[in-house]
Each structure stands twice: as structure tokens, then as C-alpha cells.
Amino acid sequence: MLSNKSESVKVLIRCRPFNQTEIINHSIKCIDIQQLDNKNRQCTIKLISPKRYRRRISRLFRFDSFYDENHPTEHIFQDFIQSLVSDVTLNGYSGTVFAYGQTGSGKSWTMAGCQCQSENGLISIAIENVFNLIHQSNYEHEFTIKCAYLEIYNEELHDLLLPRNSSKLSSRLELRENPRSSGVHITNLTWKNVYSIDECLKFKRFGDLARTMGSTQMNRDSSRSHTMFSLSIQYQNNSETKLFRQGKLNFVDLAGSERQIKTGASGQQLLESAKINLSLSALNKVISSLVQTNTTHIPYRDSKLTRLLQDSIGGTTKTIMIACISPSEDNYDETLCTLRYASRTKNIRNTPIINENSSYVLLQQYAEEIQRLRAIINSSNIHMHSLSRSVGLNETKFDDQHSLKTICDRQISSENSPATMAKCQRSVSCQTMSILTATVISSTQTTYDIHDKDSKQIIILFDENQQSYEFIAWHSCQLSPKSYQKLIILVKENKNENSWLGTLIANTNEKQSLIWKNHLYHRQHQLQLSKQTDSIITHFAIEETIDSRSSSPTLSLILYTSSNYIILNNNIFLSLSYKNLPINNHFITLKEQTGSIYYLSDMLYSLSKNELLVFKLDQNYHYRLHHIILNEKFSLENNEQVDVEHCCCCLNSENEALKTKFISSSHFLSFINMSCEIEEEQEENKANMHLINVDNNILCFE
Ligand SMILES: Nc1ncnc2c1ncn2[C@@H]1O[C@H](COP(=O)(O)OP(=O)(O)OP(=O)(O)O)[C@@H](O)[C@H]1O
Structure with a gap:
């Protein structure tokens, strides 16, 4: 062009x-x-x-x-x-x-x-x-x-050539x-x-x-x-x-x-x-x-x-x-x-x-793309196979347009089974934004599929006003177990640098498809990440906090940034930081001898003695993923670097009603390897340990 x-x-x-x-x-x-x-x-x-x-x-x-x-x-x-x-x-x-x-x-x-x-x-x-x-x-x-x-x-588009x-x-x-x-x-x-x-x-x-x-x-x-x-x-x-x-x-x-x-x-x-x-x-x-x-x-x-x-x-x-x-x-x-x-x-x-392109150049680009996708398919086939054998999953259907390279993170958690099984299969999105489609199986084995209006799996999130959002991360929370389940999704308005963060909340009766509602701020409360918080949200969780006004416990959406917390309570923006809670609960900050700072995400750190996947923020607040090996002197050797736009993870909740755990990542992450498995460990002392398979390096996380 x-x-x-x-x-x-x-x-x-x-x-x-x-x-x-x-x-x-x-x-x-x-x-x-x-x-x-x-x-x-x-x-x-x-x-x-x-x-x-x-x-x-x-x-x-x-x-x-x-x-x-x-x-x-x-x-x-x-x-x-x-x-x-x-x-x-x-x-x-x-x-x-x-x-x-x-x-x-x-x-x-x-x-x-x-x-x-x-x-x-x-x-x-x-x-x-x-x-x-x-x-x-x-x-x-x-x-x-x-x-x-x-x-x-009347605000509806119609084809006049039908x-x-x-x-x-x-x-x-x-x-x-x-x-x-x-x-x-x-x-x-x-x-x-x-x-x-x-x-x-x-x-x-x-x-x-x-x-x-x-x-x-x-x-x-x-x-x-x-x-x-x-x-x-x-x-x-x-x-x-x-x-x-x-x-x-x-x-x-x-x-x-x-x-x-x-x-x-x-x-x-x-x-x-x-x-x-x-x-x-x-x-x-x-x-x-x-x-x-x-x-x-x-x-x-x-x-x-x-x-x-x-x-x-x-x-x-x-x-x-x-x-x-x-x-x-x-x-x-x-x-x-x-x-x-x-x-x-x-x-x-x-x-x-x-709008032009040379077919010669196009063909070359296609050839490279095909090669890359073949590699992905080869690796994910193996996992798909074992996946279907162990839990009999339905195949996820994607919109044709995105089928080649759509991210699919999938997690299953079963209360009845002694084994906690989770398989995550990803392919790369052809979109420029992060996409996640998912089937959530709750502890009672009820399945919720996330669909858009045409029953296609969601590619981009739309609210009731047809506003579209870039997906950042998601979290499931059963706020009122008897009546309905809410899925809370953290989103970013597309294409806008200084975009706001809000959540889309979907209410559903059991077994019904979710309907997305822009329940939260209706674009009035904008978290200008660059201006107000001077930081980027790295992940979030729903946790019980004490409401300072009523002194009663309440469920809050907590956004974690690289430097502080933001607590959102009952849809009201409450406080900017929570200094008395140690940040290291969720992030381990590593300082390299050269002075470089690494923020360790809770999802992608390694329990194996010396291997780590960490995120490093650059001046433009872009994350780079580093695969790090700790040597005997505990200094860091940086041997791999992968571009990551953002990474968001959810914590594994302590709440008994919430035995689901989700993995999400930007599509940039997905090319480190598309396959991720979480399986029960045999040894007792490793009962909660899960394996993540990244480019043939087996790493573990809890
Ligand atoms: N340039 C013109 N020369 C002669 N007559 C004209 C011209 N422009 C408009 N008219 C007359 O005005 C009438 C209304 O024009 P037209 O239907 O194009 O309006 P419109 O702006 O499309 O209206 P609407 O928004 O209601 O559809 C025409 O039927 C014609 O009689």
C-alpha cells in the first residue's frame, strides 16, 4: 500500500x-x-x-x-x-x-x-x-x-440486491x-x-x-x-x-x-x-x-x-x-x-x-504464512488428540474469516474428578487484536458458550450499542450462585490509544447463551491508563475487600498494574492504591544486575529451579516476554525475547464455588507455543502443580 x-x-x-x-x-x-x-x-x-x-x-x-x-x-x-x-x-x-x-x-x-x-x-x-x-x-x-x-x-442494514x-x-x-x-x-x-x-x-x-x-x-x-x-x-x-x-x-x-x-x-x-x-x-x-x-x-x-x-x-x-x-x-x-x-x-x-499489492509479493507472504501455520497445526494436533480422549470436548467452531489463526484458550475444571484437567489450545489470530473464545465448564459441569447474536463464537466483543471492544482479559465470578452467573470481561475500546477500561458483564440463567451488556461505566468512568495510573493493567482478579464506608466485606474487581492496585467496587471507582497489601502477592519483581526490572506474572513463572518466563516493560509500556534462566549466582541470563502487547491472567480463586481457572493472553503470546496443558501431578506434594509446555521446555506453575 x-x-x-x-x-x-x-x-x-x-x-x-x-x-x-x-x-x-x-x-x-x-x-x-x-x-x-x-x-x-x-x-x-x-x-x-x-x-x-x-x-x-x-x-x-x-x-x-x-x-x-x-x-x-x-x-x-x-x-x-x-x-x-x-x-x-x-x-x-x-x-x-x-x-x-x-x-x-x-x-x-x-x-x-x-x-x-x-x-x-x-x-x-x-x-x-x-x-x-x-x-x-x-x-x-x-x-x-x-x-x-x-x-x-431504522438503524438496520439491508442488502438491496437480494x-x-x-x-x-x-x-x-x-x-x-x-x-x-x-x-x-x-x-x-x-x-x-x-x-x-x-x-x-x-x-x-x-x-x-x-x-x-x-x-x-x-x-x-x-x-x-x-x-x-x-x-x-x-x-x-x-x-x-x-x-x-x-x-x-x-x-x-x-x-x-x-x-x-x-x-x-x-x-x-x-x-x-x-x-x-x-x-x-x-x-x-x-x-x-x-x-x-x-x-x-x-x-x-x-x-x-x-x-x-x-x-x-x-x-x-x-x-x-x-x-x-x-x-x-x-x-x-x-x-x-x-x-x-x-x-x-x-x-x-x-x-x-x-490499495495495491503485487501478487508476487503476496505469494511469498502466503508461502511463509502456510509454513508457519503448518508448524502450529502439527503441534496442536497432538494435543487435540489427547484432549478429546481425556474429556471428550466438542470441537470449537470459528467464524470462517478467522478460522486459520484464531486464539482459543480452553479450560476445564471438574469438581467430581480427582484430577484437575485443563487443556489449552491456541492458534494465532489473523486479527490485530487479541481474541479469546471459550467454553467454560463450571464445577457442576454446566456448559456456557460465549456466542454473539448469530451464534458464532465471539471474535470481538460487542455491547448492546454495537460498540466493539478489544479483549484484554477475563474472569469468571459467581456473585449470586443461586440465580445467575456473571462473567466479567476486561475490555479496551478498539483503536483508541487512550482508551478506557471497563468490564462487560454477562448475566445468564443456567444453560442459556450469554448476552453481553455494557453494564459498567457506559464510557463515563474512563481509566486513562497513561494519564491517571501511568501504568498498564497486567492482570486482574475478583477478591473480597472491605468497603471503607460501610466496613462490610464486598466483592471487588481489582486491577493490578506494574506499580499499584486499582480497586473497583460495586461499579464505583473507589481507590487508587492499596499500599498495605504487598504487591509481591501477585508479582515478583526481579532486578537484573544491569538494573533492568522484570515483573513476574503469576501464570508464567517457573517452579522448576531456574527457569522463568517474565515480562519486562519497555519505555512504551509494551511488554516483552523473556525466557530467563537463573544461574547459580541467581543472576539472570536472558536467552529469549518475544514481543508481547499485554498479558493478563486470572488468579486461581480460593473460593470453593469458583473452581474454574482461565488463561488468557494476547495473540503475540500465542506464538511462543500454542499448546498448554494442565494436568494432575501424581506426587502428593505437587497436587496443585500444573504443567505448561512452552517450546518443548516444560515449565510449571501453581
Ligand atoms: N436539480 C434539480 N432540478 C430540477 N428539479 C429538482 C432538482 N433537484 C430536485 N428537484 C425536484 O425536487 C424534488 C425532490 O427531490 P429529491 O427527491 O431528489 O429530494 P431528496 O433530497 O432526495 O429528498 P428526500 O430526502 O426526502 O429523499 C424532485 O422530485 C424534483 O422535482
Whole structure:
């Protein structure tokens, strides 16, 4: 992937002609072009407040271009969209054109055109242009063109290219983080291969018929959903390097912002309207956050629309916004709102990248990957075999996308059996984040599977607002044994350096699938690891502590950092440190002769006389795993170093009701070796000792 310079989102204004009602009412024009540079089309436009307002104000706005009723859509295409289409088709860029504006302002007219007046919309002109460019290239390259069409209706994504008889339910799509880019991935979206302009237009028309439309007082054919029509253009050249590029072009026709008083919406339409306005206000928030210099958190996850547009606003896509307005004074407030929105958007900077790869390089990468995975499979096969013989486990099924390299930590603990058995099988995640799927078998042998909504094993954790989190560690705790079990998971919001830590708590009745709830802080209590604690959470546990206010014992979530404790009690952030508890209960701090400090994790230390696995913090608070051999003089010889992003472990609880013990680690850890066994030791004095097999070095831990 080649990176280019950043560029701002281009913003064009399109003002429709007066409509019939406005003509009948002798509406007055409130918009005027002040300046227009004929060469680069930059313009200043003036918006004048209506006479009915006490103070008449003229406001000036600068944009990349302005089009009124004298300009057909073709002009917009020639001035701005054509070069974008060419960049996407021939150079592998991603491009997005989105139309924004109040209801009835001409968004669909601009994007889809109008058959009655035989005015083509941008989508059909662009489709034609893509195929013409390919023809002109004399087929030196091999092109594959696909199209997709979706809508967001009432905060749900629907595939518009599914057969007519499919129900709304079956056309529902899910958004997932795309691990390989800053954007999102839409699972199961239909991508149709297209070989001609007509075929592509046919799919476009097919989708048009499926999109949700309605009639309001403001617009007879009002879009009740946001739609996105996408073209994917892949090309591969035939030379030895087999250069491969993939461009994607999106046309987004947003539903219009509406006022109930003007549209006369009621019932279902009022509900639609509320959802439309909510998602547009989420988009507004994202735009505002992106242009504020001191904001680190961009609330992309507040709505489906903002997640869908994540890469187009503030990402790696070349983006053009077309803000549609009405010329009439009657719509002054809405027009002012749109122009402000558009003006803010103009300050957003994207960093477009060329999506390319040489097949030659790709093949080499694949070959190395296959070799590495073979080694993993060979080693884990042996363990899988012994695992199934001893406890008869069901095979864990992974999402196809992640099957090759998904971490699976698995632990079983049986009260009835004299032997405490635990087997842990891991493979490396192809995601950039740590993943853990698990089957927990409690002391009563009840099985809880952690599933997401589609009954797939969890890959990334989502809360009830569809916010996704990076998994850090987990812990099981039976707070109220009679009624339900809670699993508490420590998570980190994805992609945000200064992210907060919270827990997701899942309640379940026995035998029911767990439902994840962001029970804890709702993102209000943020533990800024770098600022507040100046440290990284290394592991955590649930322990009984004394509530300082009530003096009664209470269960607390205790987060351990390399330097102190953080106690979270009853979901309230209680105290920062607990100095009278020795830190060495959980960490052994080793100081090397050179002055280097090692923090010994409780899970990975060795009971064999002189071998240790320890974590060393570097200046960036990244952990490195060291395999250390203690020599006779108790100094340390560092003979192996493995990158570890974070490591979290749970303590083996003393509580009789909690005979489960979990192992978790980041995926970086998993490549030290994917197999981990915990078995009963024969000798009495080693009854609680477990074995961990790391790269053929047998280590032990308690
Ligand atoms: N550039 C234009 N030239 C002529 N008529 C136009 C133009 N733009 C819009 N109109 C008229 O305005 C009407 C409403 O336009 P359109 O349906 O495109 O609005 P919209 O912004 O997509 O509304 P909604 O958000 O409700 O879907 C059209 O039916 C057409 O009559």
C-alpha cells in the first residue's frame, strides 16, 4: 500500500429550482452567489435571513463549487467526479460521493437522476465512465467489476440486491471492524459481478425498487433510508510482478433531515424520521470531533451510518460531499444548518491511499504464512488428540474469516474428578487484536458458550450499542450462585490509544447463551491508563475487600498494574492504591544486575529451579516476554525475547464455588507455543502443580 498526502474533503453546493408550492407561494430566494472562480470553481455564497426575522443577517460561506438550476448533473460530474472515477478505476483509490441536505432538496435527483426529465444521475454517469475507461485501456490489464447496493433503514442494514422474495430479516447485514483497514467490513453483502454498463444499471434499478420510499408533505418520493451503491474495480496487470489494485467507489444518498411539523410525519414515518435525524446528528458529531484539534475520540460507533462512512470521513478515501439546498426563504433555517454542516466537513482531511499489492509479493507472504501455520497445526494436533480422549470436548467452531489463526484458550475444571484437567489450545489470530473464545465448564459441569447474536463464537466483543471492544482479559465470578452467573470481561475500546477500561458483564440463567451488556461505566468512568495510573493493567482478579464506608466485606474487581492496585467496587471507582497489601502477592519483581526490572506474572513463572518466563516493560509500556534462566549466582541470563502487547491472567480463586481457572493472553503470546496443558501431578506434594509446555521446555506453575 502506498500512502499519499492528506487532502481535504471536497464540498460542492447544489441548489435546486423552486418547486411548485414555492412558486405558487411566491417564495423569495435567500441564496446568492457572491464570487465564482471560473477556473477552479471555488465560490463564495451568501445566505440572507428572511424579512420575518427581526435582524436581517447575511452570511458568507466558501465552498469548492456551486451549482444551481442552470447546471445539469453532468456538469458536476465533469468538474469533480470524473477524476475521482478515474483514480478509483485505474489507480486503486477508494472514493466516496455523498449527498447531504434537508428532505426534498434534490439528493436523489443528483445521485439517481430523473427518468421523467431524462436527466442522468451521478451513479449512472459514473458507471458508464468506468466501463469507458476500461475499454480505453485496451484491456492491457485484467479488470473485475462488481457492484453492491445497501440501505440503512431504522438503524438496520439491508442488502438491496437480494431476490425480491427475501424478507427484511434475511436481507439484514452486519457491520464488523475490518482488521486490515481503518474501515468496516459488511458481512454477507451481495457483490454482483458485472460485465457491461447495462448489466450494472440493471442491478442499480433492481436495488432502487427495493429501497424504502415514502410520501411526505415535503417530498412525494422521499427516501426513508440512507443508501449506498458501491462499485469495486479490481485490476491486475499481466506483467511478471502481477501488480494488483482494487479501487472502490461509493455513492451515498442520505435520507433528508426532517422536521415533523413540515413533513406531517406520524406513526411509522415519525419513527423513521427520528432514526434518520439521530443518525444524521451522529454524523454531525463525528464531523465536529474530526475538525476539533483537541479531540482524541471520534464517535464513529454511535450509529450504523457513521461506522459505514468511517473510512470516508477522516480515513483513507477520496471524498466529495454534495450539500443540496432549497433556494427558498421558507427553508432558511434548514439551509443554514446544511451550509454550516458542509462548511465544517470541508475542514476534514483524509489521507487517500492506493490499495495495491503485487501478487508476487503476496505469494511469498502466503508461502511463509502456510509454513508457519503448518508448524502450529502439527503441534496442536497432538494435543487435540489427547484432549478429546481425556474429556471428550466438542470441537470449537470459528467464524470462517478467522478460522486459520484464531486464539482459543480452553479450560476445564471438574469438581467430581480427582484430577484437575485443563487443556489449552491456541492458534494465532489473523486479527490485530487479541481474541479469546471459550467454553467454560463450571464445577457442576454446566456448559456456557460465549456466542454473539448469530451464534458464532465471539471474535470481538460487542455491547448492546454495537460498540466493539478489544479483549484484554477475563474472569469468571459467581456473585449470586443461586440465580445467575456473571462473567466479567476486561475490555479496551478498539483503536483508541487512550482508551478506557471497563468490564462487560454477562448475566445468564443456567444453560442459556450469554448476552453481553455494557453494564459498567457506559464510557463515563474512563481509566486513562497513561494519564491517571501511568501504568498498564497486567492482570486482574475478583477478591473480597472491605468497603471503607460501610466496613462490610464486598466483592471487588481489582486491577493490578506494574506499580499499584486499582480497586473497583460495586461499579464505583473507589481507590487508587492499596499500599498495605504487598504487591509481591501477585508479582515478583526481579532486578537484573544491569538494573533492568522484570515483573513476574503469576501464570508464567517457573517452579522448576531456574527457569522463568517474565515480562519486562519497555519505555512504551509494551511488554516483552523473556525466557530467563537463573544461574547459580541467581543472576539472570536472558536467552529469549518475544514481543508481547499485554498479558493478563486470572488468579486461581480460593473460593470453593469458583473452581474454574482461565488463561488468557494476547495473540503475540500465542506464538511462543500454542499448546498448554494442565494436568494432575501424581506426587502428593505437587497436587496443585500444573504443567505448561512452552517450546518443548516444560515449565510449571501453581
Ligand atoms: N436539480 C434539480 N432540478 C430540477 N428539479 C429538482 C432538482 N433537484 C430536485 N428537484 C425536484 O425536487 C424534488 C425532490 O427531490 P429529491 O427527491 O431528489 O429530494 P431528496 O433530497 O432526495 O429528498 P428526500 O430526502 O426526502 O429523499 C424532485 O422530485 C424534483 O422535482
